[in-house]
Amino acid sequence: MFASVLSAVIMGMEVHPVQVEADVSDGLPSFTMVGFPSAQVKEAQDRVRTALKNNKIALPPKRITVNFAPADIKKQGAGFDIPVAAAVLAAAGIFESESLKGVMMAGELSLNGEIQAISGILPIVIRAREEKCRFCIVPAGNMKEAGLVPDMKVIGVRNLQEMIRFLKNPDSYKEDPIPQSVEYKETDDADFCDIRGQKSLRRAVEIAVSGFHNLLMIGPPGAGKTMVARRIPGIMPPLSFEESLELTKIYSIAGLLSEADPLVRERPFRSPHHTSSAQAMAGGGKNPRPGEITLAHRGVLFLDEMPEFSRRSLEILRQPLEDRVIRISRVSGTYTFPADFILCAAMNPCPCGYYPDMNKCRCTSGQVTGYLNKLSQPLLDRLDLCADAEQVSFSSLNGNGGECSSVIRKRVERVHEVQRERYKKEKIQFNGELQGKQIEMFCTTEREAAVLMEKAFEQMGFSARSYHRILKVARTIADMEGADIIRRQHVGEALSYRAFEKKYWI
Ligand SMILES: [Zn+2]
Missing domain, CATH: 3.30.230.10 (Ribosomal Protein S5; domain 2)
Structure with a gap:
């Protein structure tokens, strides 16, 4: 039979x-x-x-x-x-x-x-x-x-x-009703109001989240870079049910769901260790499973001590940072996994951590250069914003913390709304995803802003890729101000987040 x-x-x-x-x-x-x-x-x-x-x-x-x-x-x-x-x-x-x-x-x-x-x-x-x-x-x-x-x-x-x-x-068989709840609990107690000082870093983080840009934090050890990174998912808007389901699908395939409460309700925060292999980052195996960058989809991929990662583990990020998906080739075919995340990287400026503070830094210039050069230029080009994490001063330690995550999140949600409206006919959601023709279409600058851009381009010798990235960040800064046209001050601020190349990579 x-x-x-x-x-x-x-x-x-x-x-x-x-x-x-x-x-x-x-x-x-x-x-x-x-x-x-x-x-x-x-x-x-x-x-x-x-x-x-x-x-x-x-x-x-x-x-x-x-x-x-x-x-x-x-x-x-x-x-x-x-x-x-x-x-x-x-x-x-x-x-x-x-x-x-x-x-x-x-x-x-x-x-x-x-x-x-x-x-x-x-x-x-x-x-x-x-x-x-x-x-x-x-x-x-x-x-x-x-x-x-x-x-x-x-x-x-x-x-x-x-x-x-x-x-x-x-x-x-009698059907048991399956309890279905999509309640979103407020994320744990990691709130931005715990962060003392760090005004410019907080600003850079808000821009990054508002436009889905990548962020690099440079600063001495103990400046609170990890503390800031952990608070990023808390200022992102809550997941919609479709996004929750999409993430649950990924975590289901990775075998990482909890049996008791399988729905993924919070934005992922993935923080792979710097010893992670390229395969652990990208996903792998004969029948590939999602890697860290896919598990960070719609959330944050945090790379602490970025230069300590192997070159291969870092270079593998380049393609997904452009395409927002990762493609893995196997004999059995090519597999595509979603990988739309905010890359948040942190690093010390030198092996000891205190460069360019020459009173404290004990490294030779060769050591500093060697350390910084572990990050390739194409990878640096893909980091939209770079902000200094300052050593926390005694006075700011005793002062009050800054704004709470919920206040920042409200502003972020408004800027996301502006972008959703603007890109409803495009296949994108955020300024960070703008490509090619779209950049010309949506990043209209006033004359003075264009002049400033041109000057900076000549003086700082940007690549075409970083030029576009600066424009996209300027678009987000303008959106945060509710401006339709990108003005000179928006470009100026966006450029200031690229100044790191001149400050550290000399
Ligand atoms: Zn040093």
Whole structure:
């Protein structure tokens, strides 16, 4: 007898439906799997067989063949255990093969018949809805995650017996309402009002967040660079439900969701250590998984001690900083992951940390140059703003903190609103994303501003890329002031955030 059920394989961010077919026929008893299963998927037959035996379900001594279609995609992951079990059981006549029609299932089986939660359930259930499936069967541990998808019936099963009981008699099943709440709690107690002093740094951070620009903070150790960085997500507008779902999908594929509260509600703040490999940053593996830069999507990627990162780990950022996606090539194809984040980097100006304060700096000029040159020019060109983190003075330590995050966030939200309105016909949201023709179209400058730009371009020898980036930052500064046209003072301020190249990189 023959039976088949739908499952899926995840490649990069994409879900490919896979038909799992089973045939049980007369002949020498055997269990064969065909249709390009990976070694891990092939092991499903041992798990299925043992789990069935331990649940006192005997398979007939016949020839069992399982086929995965289409054959040209490699089947990976542990999610094929329960569809294989279900197809084989239906083909062996344990329940009607009709009951598997229009059903999508995925889940891992342990030897005692328990069904284990797997990563990537959310995108699989979303795909099931697109495929117009009747319902999905998922591990009970993935139930809350699967329940985030509206308009899709999902059944959570704890073990093999429960799955069989349900498939024998689907009508007996009573749907448990899945509690769905999309409350956003205020981010933890990290608030900008804790930051003393740092007026210019705070201003640079607000510009960066307002226009989605990248930021480099330079300053001596202990100036509070990390403290400032950690507070950036708190001044970004809360995620919309669609953005939450998009992030939950990424974290689901990465296997990083919490079972109890799977929805990602807060903007990510990723802070990979400087020993992180290029693969950990970009994402990798044979079947690539999201890396740090994808996990920072719609949030902040914080690189503390930037020059300490390996050259390869840093250079890999260049393409995603331009395209806002990362492409990873494998023999099996090219995978694209979203990577639209604010890069916030921090560094000491020299190995000891106190350059250019010559009273304190103990480094030779060769050491300083060597340290700064760890960052390549093309990478520096991609950092829109650079601000000094000042050593906190005693008087500012005792003074009051600055504005609270919620006050700054209100202003940021208003500037985002202006950009959304302006770019509603474009495929972008923020000034930081402007490219090519769009820059000419939307970054109109008054004459004096253009003159200043031209002068600076000649004197400071900017590359075309940094020229455009300065213009985009000026656009954001103008938006923060509610100005339609970019004025001289906006360009002037934007230029001041590029002065670092002259100050440090001499
Ligand atoms: Zn030094």
